[in-house]
Amino acid sequence: xxxxxxQIMGPLRVWRGDLEIDLGPRQxxxxxxxxxxxxxHPVSVADLTASIWGFxxxxxxxxxxxxxxxxxxxxxxxxxxxxxxGSYLLRTAGGYRLxxxxxxxxxxxxxxxxxxxxxxxxxxxxxxxxxxxxDALRLCHGPAxxxxxxxxxAAATFxxxxxxxxxxxxxxxxxxxxxxxxxxxxGPLRLAATMGTLNEFVHARLITALAMAGRQAEALTTYRVIxxxxxxxxxxxxxxxxxxxxxxxxxxxLPAPADSLPGREIPHxxxxxxxxxxxxxxxxxxPEIAALDTLVAGMDRAGRTAPLIVALDGMGGVxxxxxxxxxxxxxxxxxxxxxxxxxxxxxxxxxxxxAxxxxxALLYxxxxxxxxxxxxFDARVGAYRSLTAGxxxxxxxxxVHDPAQVRPLLPNSAHSLVLLTSRSPLLGLxxxxxxxLLRVDVPDPAxxxxxxxxxxxGAAPADLVDEIAELCGRLPLALAILAARLAARPxxxxxxxxxxxxxxxxxxxxxxAGTGTPDPRTAFAWSYRQLxxxxxxxxxxxxxxxxxxxxxxxxxxxxxxxxSRTRSDLEELxxxxxxxxxxxxxxxxHVLVRAYAxxxxxxxxxxxxxxxxxxRLLRHYLDxxxxxxxxxxxxxxxxxxxxxxxxxxxxxxxxxAWFAGHRQELTEAVRVAADRGDADTAWSLAGALRHAHxxxxxxxxxxxxxSLQSRPNAxxxxxxxxxx
Numbered sequence: 001x002x003x004x005x006x007q008i009m010g011p012l013r014v015w016r017g018d019l020e021i022d023l024g025p026r027q028x029x030x031x032x033x034x035x036x037x038x039x040x041h042p043v044s045v046a047d048l049t050a051s052i053w054g055f056x057x058x059x060x061x062x063x064x065x066x067x068x069x070x071x072x073x074x075x076x077x078x079x080x081x082x083x084x085x086g087s088y089l090l091r092t093a094g095g096y097r098l099x100x101x102x103x104x105x106x107x108x109x110x111x112x113x114x115x116x117x118x119x120x121x122x123x124x125x126x127x128x129x130x131x132x133x134x135d136a137l138r139l140c141h142g143p144a145x146x147x148x149x150x151x152x153x154a155a156a157t158f159x160x161x162x163x164x165x166x167x168x169x170x171x172x173x174x175x176x177x178x179x180x181x182x183x184x185x186x187g188p189l190r191l192a193a194t195m196g197t198l199n200e201f202v203h204a205r206l207i208t209a210l211a212m213a214g215r216q217a218e219a220l221t222t223y224r225v226i227x228x229x230x231x232x233x234x235x236x237x238x239x240x241x242x243x244x245x246x247x248x249x250x251x252x253x254l255p256a257p258a259d260s261l262p263g264r265e266i267p268h269x270x271x272x273x274x275x276x277x278x279x280x281x282x283x284x285x286x287p288e289i290a291a292l293d294t295l296v297a298g299m300d301r302a303g304r305t306a307p308l309i310v311a312l313d314g315m316g317g318v319x320x321x322x323x324x325x326x327x328x329x330x331x332x333x334x335x336x337x338x339x340x341x342x343x344x345x346x347x348x349x350x351x352x353x354x355a356x357x358x359x360x361a362l363l364y365x366x367x368x369x370x371x372x373x374x375x376x377f378d379a380r381v382g383a384y385r386s387l388t389a390g391x392x393x394x395x396x397x398x399x400v401h402d403p404a405q406v407r408p409l410l411p412n413s414a415h416s417l418v419l420l421t422s423r424s425p426l427l428g429l430x431x432x433x434x435x436x437l438l439r440v441d442v443p444d445p446a447x448x449x450x451x452x453x454x455x456x457x458g459a460a461p462a463d464l465v466d467e468i469a470e471l472c473g474r475l476p477l478a479l480a481i482l483a484a485r486l487a488a489r490p491x492x493x494x495x496x497x498x499x500x501x502x503x504x505x506x507x508x509x510x511x512x513a514g515t516g517t518p519d520p521r522t523a524f525a526w527s528y529r530q531l532x533x534x535x536x537x538x539x540x541x542x543x544x545x546x547x548x549x550x551x552x553x554x555x556x557x558x559x560x561x562x563x564s565r566t567r568s569d570l571e572e573l574x575x576x577x578x579x580x581x582x583x584x585x586x587x588x589x590h591v592l593v594r595a596y597a598x599x600x601x602x603x604x605x606x607x608x609x610x611x612x613x614x615x616r617l618l619r620h621y622l623d624x625x626x627x628x629x630x631x632x633x634x635x636x637x638x639x640x641x642x643x644x645x646x647x648x649x650x651x652x653x654x655x656x657a658w659f660a661g662h663r664q665e666l667t668e669a670v671r672v673a674a675d676r677g678d679a680d681t682a683w684s685l686a687g688a689l690r691h692a693h694x695x696x697x698x699x700x701x702x703x704x705x706x707s708l709q710s711r712p713n714a715x716x717x718x719x720x721x722x723x724x
Contacts, residue, residue: 008036008107021076030154031051034047036105036107037158040098042096047153048065052150110168133172134185137185142195143158162196166202170205183376189206189209193222193226206222208248211252213375223246272365276325276341278326299417310418311400313423313438315423317476340395342358342395342397342409344399346422358409388411394419397418406420407429424577448474449462452469457490465494468497475592477523478520507591527576535576538555538561539597541559541601541609544613548589553620628655
């Protein structure tokens with residue numbers, strides 16, 4: 001099946017495209033893991049039973065295995081017709097066989113690469129052999145079938161795969177030592193040492209590789225650890241291979257790594273041209289482009305001692321990368337020594353590119369052959385600075401995670417430009433490295449409209465395009481996806497798309513997930529997953545507020561948390577680009593982000609927590625109203641429900657300002673309280689409007705009366721306003 005990927009070299013994982021599949025209950029996952037470990041070979045039902053249950057198999061074990069196989073077939077191939085075998089889980093005489101090639105299964109790819117490596121290692125193409133070994137070893141992510149081996153049979157099956165990996169790491173190390181290139185095997189040997197804690201051959205190669213890479217102290221520590229472990233666990237001393245590796249470290253009887261040999265010259269700089277293509281349908285962004293043009297134009301001023309660094313930040317899907325790429329192409333001709341581009345993957349969970357790997361990619365782009373890449377991080381930093389010194393280079397670094405990831409990648413030239421994109425403002429880079437920060441917001445209405453029209457194959461009603469743009473909050477990612485849907489399906493009308501978006505409860509369903517195309521929900525989900533527990537809870541509760549914009553006090557009312565804690569959570573949400581703080585101190589949620597938060601509130605918290613949050617918010621408004629009324633209303637005219645005490649210390653000025661700033665919320669709060677049948681709160685809030693906003697108080701009172709009268713279980717007299 002297209003896009004299916006199976007992983008057994010490490011924790012069992014399966015992906016279809018970019019979506020990871022939930023493989024069901026533990027025993028079902030164990031069954032799949034055993035079949036993957038035996039790829040291409042039949043496994044009898046008896047062996048499967050022993051692997052899953054050991055000696056405690058239930059009488060129904062055979063039926064359960066058949067049921068699990070059927071479920072796994074449907075997971076691997078959702079389009080498979082009922083009771084058909086499919087392409088992967090095949091029935092054999094008395095058992096099952098899993099069929100998967102190297103394009104699907106990591107173990108099959110690993111074995112194919114190892115076979116190629118061994119064939120090359122005996123020829124004059126040892127460098128290619130090491131590269132193949134490195135590709136193969138990168139496929140392992142830990143012990144095979146991690147945590148699924150509950151029987152001796154399964155444990156032995158998975159241990160055999162771990163043994164293959166350790167053997168390959170040893171063979172790769174031997175090739176690496178011949179080439180004096182220890183760096184490519186350091187990571188795999190470290191992993192092999194954690195998997196084979198008593199494997200002396202693995203530890204001997206690791207000690208040698210560390211010493212060759214200039215890490216003698218770590219090599220000696222590694223030897224002491226394995227020597228103590230052998231004594232404690234087996235009661236034996238290190239063998240000859242391990243002792244010889246230790247002796248060579250002590251006597252420094254090791255060849256120097258190839259990248260530290262004297263006389264090596266820094267390669268000549270090539271002219272890279274790595275920028276992604278500019279977007280043909282790019283539209284708008286005139287203010288941002290003007291600001292960036294001004295910064296670039298100022299690069300020629302005398303006295304510059306560092307590159308110009310500009311960091312664009314903004315919410316997911318707002319078009320930061322597209323804008324940065326457009327501006328990079330706009331000024332590429334100014335940088336005669338070329339343009340470098342790197343996606344640092346800071347918007348992917350646990351997959352951001354490490355600075356050392358990023359340096360390797362940039363050095364390769366500047367003409368350093370893979371075989372000559374410096375082995376240590378510091379050496380790579382030095383080589384990069386040497387190669388970029390005094391050059392006119394444009395560097396575009398996309399999806400930056402944090403300033404530390406970027407600093408080693410800054411070129412050593414005042415004539416160079418560095419463009420960065422990030423979800424969060426890179427404050428540290430501005431404070432300590434002189435970066436200019438530029439917030440990228442959603443485009444203006446005219447630009448959003450143009451963005452859609454440029455992508456549509458024909459003419460479109462302007463009013464519908466305007467409405468669709470506003471219903472999407474003018475988010476470029478959302479508009480681009482909808483325009484692509486319309487272009488791909490000529491029979492799909494603008495009115496149909498607008499109708500989908502008008503339904504606020506189903507708005508995000510207009511952007512289909514699982515198609516391999518980034519969608520708004522995916523963009524927001526990454527930011528949400530980075531939040532602390534408190535900020536995540538506040539984010540989910542924001543849709544329960546009565547208006548799109550909330551104050552810090554309103555947010556504290558929703559959560560019931562301490563105001564200072566709530567303020568900290570709001571700042572975290574703003575830094576994650578999930579909300580915006582306006583000049584008036586209110587926090588606003590983008591319409592599509594709010595729709596995503598609404599989904600989370602329904603699925604994570606449920607209706608009971610939503611109702612509780614609404615109740616807390618009504619209580620917050622009522623308490624604040626009573627405080628403000630006490631300052632504004634004539635003495636003795638405030639109706640105070642039992643159990644509440646207004647704060648008489650509120651000043652008239654503060655009370656008037658509060659009422660003026662919360663008119664819309666109070667009006668909505670009256671409606672919500674009345675609809676909930678909360679007569680006391682509804683009338684108290686309506687009474688507050690009578691004192692502060694007489695023009696709307698009558699409408700509010702009529703709504704309360706009508707709403708309460710329409711409720712079949714309304715308390716007697718609840719539809720009558722209490723006397724002032």
